Amino acid sequence: MALPDRQATTLALAHALSAAERGLAVIPLSRTKLPALRSPHRDETGPGRGSAPRCRGECGRFGHGVHDASTDPTRIRELFAAAPRATGYGIACGLAPHHLIGVDLDTKTDNDSSAALRELALRHLFTIPATMVVLTPGGGRHLWLSGPPDVVVPNSASRLAPGIDIRGAGGYLVGPGSRTDHGTYTVAPGTAHLTPAACPPTLLQLLLPPPRTHHPAPSSTGGHGQGLVQFVLAAHEGQRNTRLFWAACRAYEDGIGPALVGPLVQAALDTGLSEREAHATIASAARMTGHRP
Structure with a gap:
């Protein structure tokens, strides 16, 4: 009742x-x-x-x-x-101190999402550490992981594998004890005392937007640079940091990162980000791609 x-x-x-x-x-x-x-x-x-x-x-x-x-x-x-x-x-993801990343293993698909995650772990040589696990009313599981403070993990649905959704910056997880139309979310036995474990570095790379092939560009940012700026300008609420981070990564990988910092910051300001947020996100992208901010 x-x-x-x-x-x-x-x-x-x-x-x-x-x-x-x-x-x-x-x-x-x-x-x-x-x-x-x-x-x-x-x-x-x-x-x-x-x-x-x-x-x-x-x-x-x-x-x-x-x-x-x-x-x-x-x-x-x-x-x-x-x-x-x-x-x-709801528990907001991506915020300090845990910088929570939620791995949502769905059971409503024809594929076994838990088996898909195990296959990914074997293929890419990583291990899911002992961590907090929340059981959903439908039989699914939420794995709680902790990410680095300077990396923006985007939300995604079945991009990693069918039935595996990711809750990152701008997303949230339903907290244990919550009652919904379909039942109550509960903590998996034996995990209540655990804190979100650090996300394995290899898995973290899989959660980020895929890298592009490096093509050195001339000093002018050209059409590709303008395309990245337009990509940031088209961001909606909940996408701003993710789109800016992705665009900055592509810019640094293509050799136009330093030249595109100004236009990317201005585009981010136009979407509602603060100048401090914009510079911090671009600096994170620079470090992630092996460049100095």
Whole structure:
């Protein structure tokens, strides 16, 4: 029998506060696993209509999805007070101190996602370390891994292998104890005491956008450079850092990284990133591709 919403919300808040004590930033979720707070910009007109892609919480109101995530108990209580029908909580990925990466092994596909992950591990010579595992109501599993602080892991669906989704920067995982329309998320036996283990370096490389073949370019950035800038300008909410990181990696691999820093930073500013965020992301791309920022 389903719990009344009020009791379910109280339990979800308790679980969320417990997660926050472990350094995990959280938001309230509805029974559908979506953020429980609607966007305050949903009725606005103009370029930001509906999703208001240029606002990530700067307006000071709740309802910006994963951008509302916090580890502050007072703010978390305020979030849940504003979402009286929340029955679960989401854990934001990619944030300090854990820089969480979620490996979502789905069971709704014809392929065995667990077997696919084992095959990848054998083929690429890495081992999944002992780590926190969350069981989903549908029989799937979420493996919690920790990433480096200067690497942006993008969200992806079945890119690594069929049935394996990745939750990275801008994404979230449903926290254990959350109640949904399909059941309750629980911690796998024997893993509750574990912290997110470091993502194996080889697996981390597989999670990043595929590298391009290096083709040295003349000093002018040319059409390819403009294409990378346009790629960043086309970013939507939740894609900005990922697209900027990918474009900067391609620029450094193609020998036009230093010349393209300025245009990429300006493109990032135009999409709503701060100058500090833009420079930090480009510096990470430089280091990842073996260049000095």
